[in-house]
Amino acid sequence: xxxxxxxxxxxxxxxxxxxxxxxxxxxxxxxxxLGFLTEDSRGPLQLIRRPGLLASAVGxxxxxxxxxxxIYYNFEAIRTGLGALWDAIVRFCHLYxxxxxxxxxxxxxxxxxxxxxxxxxxxxxxxATLIGLRSGLSAALLVIAVVFPVAFYNNPYFLxxxxxxxxxxMLGWGLNIVVGLAGLLDLGYVAFxxxxxxxxxxxxxxxxxxxxxxxxxxxxxxxxxxxxxGFPVLRLRGDYLAIVTLxxxxxxxxxxxxxxxxxxxxxxxxxxxxxxxxGIPFTPNDDGFAATFxxxxxxxxxxxxxxxxxxxxxxITNWVTIRLRKLPVGRAWEALREDEIAVRSLGINPTxxxxxxxxxxxxxxxxxxxxxxxxxxxxxxxxxTFPESALILAIVVLGGMGSxxxxxxxxxxxxxxxxxxxxxxxxxxxxxxxxxxxxMVWRPRGLVSTRxxxxxxxxxxxxxxxxxxxxxx
Amino acid sequence: xxxxxxxLINGLALGSIYGLVAIGYTMVYGIIGMINFAHGDIFMxxxxxxxIAFLILVAIGITAIPLALFLVLLIAMLLTSxxxxxxxxxxxxxxxxxxxxxxxxxxxxxxxVLQNYVQLAQGARVKTLQPLITGVHTLLDLGNRLVVQxxxxxxxxxxxxxxxxSGFTWLISSTSLGRDMRAxxxxxxxxALLGVDTNRTISLTFLIGAALASVAGMMxxxxxxxxxxxxxxxxxxxxxxxxxxxxxxSLPGAMLGGLLIxxxxxxxxxxxxxxxxxxxxxxxxxxxxxxxxxxxxxxPEVEKV
Numbered sequence: 001x002x003x004x005x006x007x008x009x010x011x012x013x014x015x016x017x018x019x020x021x022x023x024x025x026x027x028x029x030x031x032x033x034l035g036f037l038t039e040d041s042r043g044p045l046q047l048i049r050r051p052g053l054l055a056s057a058v059g060x061x062x063x064x065x066x067x068x069x070x071i072y073y074n075f076e077a078i079r080t081g082l083g084a085l086w087d088a089i090v091r092f093c094h095l096y097x098x099x100x101x102x103x104x105x106x107x108x109x110x111x112x113x114x115x116x117x118x119x120x121x122x123x124x125x126x127x128a129t130l131i132g133l134r135s136g137l138s139a140a141l142l143v144i145a146v147v148f149p150v151a152f153y154n155n156p157y158f159l160x161x162x163x164x165x166x167x168x169x170m171l172g173w174g175l176n177i178v179v180g181l182a183g184l185l186d187l188g189y190v191a192f193x194x195x196x197x198x199x200x201x202x203x204x205x206x207x208x209x210x211x212x213x214x215x216x217x218x219x220x221x222x223x224x225x226x227x228x229x230g231f232p233v234l235r236l237r238g239d240y241l242a243i244v245t246l247x248x249x250x251x252x253x254x255x256x257x258x259x260x261x262x263x264x265x266x267x268x269x270x271x272x273x274x275x276x277x278x279g280i281p282f283t284p285n286d287d288g289f290a291a292t293f294x295x296x297x298x299x300x301x302x303x304x305x306x307x308x309x310x311x312x313x314x315x316i317t318n319w320v321t322i323r324l325r326k327l328p329v330g331r332a333w334e335a336l337r338e339d340e341i342a343v344r345s346l347g348i349n350p351t352x353x354x355x356x357x358x359x360x361x362x363x364x365x366x367x368x369x370x371x372x373x374x375x376x377x378x379x380x381x382x383x384x385t386f387p388e389s390a391l392i393l394a395i396v397v398l399g400g401m402g403s404x405x406x407x408x409x410x411x412x413x414x415x416x417x418x419x420x421x422x423x424x425x426x427x428x429x430x431x432x433x434x435x436x437x438x439x440m441v442w443r444p445r446g447l448v449s450t451r452x453x454x455x456x457x458x459x460x461x462x463x464x465x466x467x468x469x470x471x472x473x
Numbered sequence: 474x475x476x477x478x479x480x481l482i483n484g485l486a487l488g489s490i491y492g493l494v495a496i497g498y499t500m501v502y503g504i505i506g507m508i509n510f511a512h513g514d515i516f517m518x519x520x521x522x523x524x525i526a527f528l529i530l531v532a533i534g535i536t537a538i539p540l541a542l543f544l545v546l547l548i549a550m551l552l553t554s555x556x557x558x559x560x561x562x563x564x565x566x567x568x569x570x571x572x573x574x575x576x577x578x579x580x581x582x583x584x585x586v587l588q589n590y591v592q593l594a595q596g597a598r599v600k601t602l603q604p605l606i607t608g609v610h611t612l613l614d615l616g617n618r619l620v621v622q623x624x625x626x627x628x629x630x631x632x633x634x635x636x637x638x639s640g641f642t643w644l645i646s647s648t649s650l651g652r653d654m655r656a657x658x659x660x661x662x663x664x665a666l667l668g669v670d671t672n673r674t675i676s677l678t679f680l681i682g683a684a685l686a687s688v689a690g691m692m693x694x695x696x697x698x699x700x701x702x703x704x705x706x707x708x709x710x711x712x713x714x715x716x717x718x719x720x721x722x723s724l725p726g727a728m729l730g731g732l733l734i735x736x737x738x739x740x741x742x743x744x745x746x747x748x749x750x751x752x753x754x755x756x757x758x759x760x761x762x763x764x765x766x767x768x769x770x771x772x773p774e775v776e777k778v
Contacts, residue, residue, distance in 0.1 A: 025558075028551075028552060028555045029555055029556060029559060031552070032529075032552060033525070033591065033595065034594050037595065037596075038525060038528065038595055040598065040601065045602065047528045185577065185578075187581075232759070232763045233759060233763065236763075236766065239507070239573075239574075240717070240762055240766070242508070243710070244758065244762055247710060247756075247758050247759060248755075248759070250755055251751075251752050251755050251756065254748070254751055254752050255752065257748075258748040386706065387585070390581055393578070430586050432582075432585060433583065433584070433586035433589065434582065435582070436578060436581065437564045437579045437583060437586070440564075440571070440575045440579040440582070441564075441567045441579070444568075444571050444572060444575050
């Protein structure tokens with residue numbers, strides 16, 4: 001009894017000491033930057049003191065560190081407790097699986113009965129749950145994606161966000177080829193996105209070709225830029241490659257800003273031709289989409305169409321990635337990621353292998369860029385800055401490098417939470433930065449860290465002793 | 474000719490600033506082999522700390538320029554090095570022994586944190602400080618308004634950089650801390666086995682790097698008088714370029730690279746175009762890495778299985 005008390009006392013004093021130290025450091029960190037505000041409203045800079053803010057920031061660090069220390073020093077007890085609770089929940093769910101499903105369906109039915117306008121959401125949730133139970137998470141997500149525009153036809157805001165999410169999923173999958181599969185850290189991916197967007201905008205405006213002609217061209221241009229950059233720099237080692245791609249991204253942005261005759265500089269390119277339904281424009285005219293199919297004109301038609309276009313593009317990216325992983329080149333990428341020297345000694349040309357990954361990743365970035373340009377109708381260099389690259393990279397990293405489903409989930413969570421916390425613009429970026437650090441510290445393989453093995457044996461093979469035995473004969 | 478000489482002086486002053494920041498990159502890379510992507514933002518934090526410290530000193534009535542400069546230098550070095558220490562402690566130390574790209578990604582996260590933290594704390598608008606140190610000396614007068622001048626602030630930058638560099642070289646070559654750092658650079662594991670407190674040495678490396686960056690930040694503030702929360706990114710990439718150009722891991726190389734980048738950027742702006750000066754610096758980075766991956770003074774790195 002007394003031993004336990006003295007132990008808890010020492011835990012407490014440890015935690016206090018930790019927290020005090022953290023508080024002192026926080027005071028040093030914050031005293032000038034948070035304690036004072038420089039204001040330049042009237043002439044020269046004025047100093048405004050903010051002791052309250054300083055005190056609360058230091059206090060927050062102190063309290064946070066204290067709690068973390070307490071948890072840390074009692075880690076074992078808490079972990080076993082939580083583990084037992086989790087086990088119990090899992091066992092319960094397993095035992096009463098069908099009752100839970102039935103209750104869930106009943107709840108959905110009740111909600112539709114009482115709130116009839118909620119039926120689309122309920123439809124979405126129920127169908128996804130049923131299919132998810134039967135065929136897994138990817139199938140459920142796919143069903144959600146396909147049904148989404150039907151369920152939320154009357155909600156253009158949600159449709160718009162869904163399109164943004166799908167764009168980021170596509171970019172994430174494209175970058176995943178480079179970072180996740182080939183293991184090349186690319187900090188300038190947004191450059192290819194920009195090349196795709198600008199080449200689409202310029203070609204479509206100059207020649208008036210349709211979206212479906214310009215889209216492959218934009219992808220080709222981006223792939224060409226990927227090869228152009230990749231050819232000289234892919235011999236570099238990881239960190240150097242990262243910085244060079246970063247520099248390349250900046251070069252592309254600066255050129256876009258300053259090559260005014262081609263790109264219109266910082267003002268950007270406006271009135272980019274909109275995507276048409278295979279030649280039929282989405283206009284209220286007689287030759288428009290609505291009139292051709294005998295519908296009433298509705299601007300949502302175009303949004304829904306764009307949704308399915310980006311969904312198709314993203315799924316193509318995913319499909320190509322999955323197929324490529326089964327080809328020799330895909331195997332070579334993953335081998336390269338694990339051990340470059342071994343790959344080289346097996347007679348694979350690492351530069352060419354990296355180049356294909358780079359070019360294919362860039363091509364999908366270009367497709368996404370072309371889509372972005374046609375959706376926005378306006379592009380400027382402001383859309384293609386380094387933070388955008390960092391965001392796409394963060395999606396890949398948080399999703400677990402190499403995991404397709406993880407990237408999709410990460411893109412969804414990230415974009416949706418950015419949208420939710422739109423008012424807290426800077427706070428969310430600070431938190432986003434800390435999240436990147438935190439993921440690297442606690443889950444370096446990403447939140448969804450399952451990666452399907454690319455190659456496995458169909459059946460178990462026994463190898464006879466003669467082949468494996470050593471040192472005989 | 475006089476234009477050329479004038480640009481030489483401007484380039485040297487700018488290059489000194491890059492060189493001081495580059496040392497932080499090169500030291501960290503030398504010891505733990507990671508690119509401290511947040512170092513440019515540490516530099517930016519240094520400029521803000523220096524700015525606020527100046528304003529506080531003015532507010533409490535210390536207006537004698539030399540004393541104020543000295544105090545600001547001390548405060549900036551002290552508080553900025555605390556940032557360097559904290560970043561290492563939070564974002565890099567837990568990752569030692571993780572896979573190779575993990576610290577780089579974590580550093581990018583930290584860079585985003587620092588930028589947006591400063592933007593939150595001090596606002597997004599550009600901060601302007603009136604020039605504190607004025608006065609120019611004419612070195613060469615050819616009449617007809619063709620003059621070569623060096624301003625007091627340029628003298629201050631070059632002299633301070635020289636003083637810091639010699640102090641720093643002494644620290645590395647003749648103190649026990651310097652010996653520990655060199656040992657860690659050669660072989661971290663072996664140094665630990667031989668009784669070097671590697672965690673402490675690495676922390677101190679970050680501290681010193683941040684302190685030098687804060688001096689550079691203060692110089693930048695005095696030289697240009699205009700700062701915002703965004704300056705760290707470009708300055709950081711250029712300083713990294715300088716470190717690579719001089720040979721990453723080599724301290725004299727970092728200084729040399731810094732001077733070269735400063736000169737190239739100044740001459741490029743003077744003779745070609747100002748808009749593309751960053752493109753020039755970044756292109757040099759790419760070209761150097763392709764043809765001289767070890768830089769001017771770097772040692773070739775042998776990769777073994």
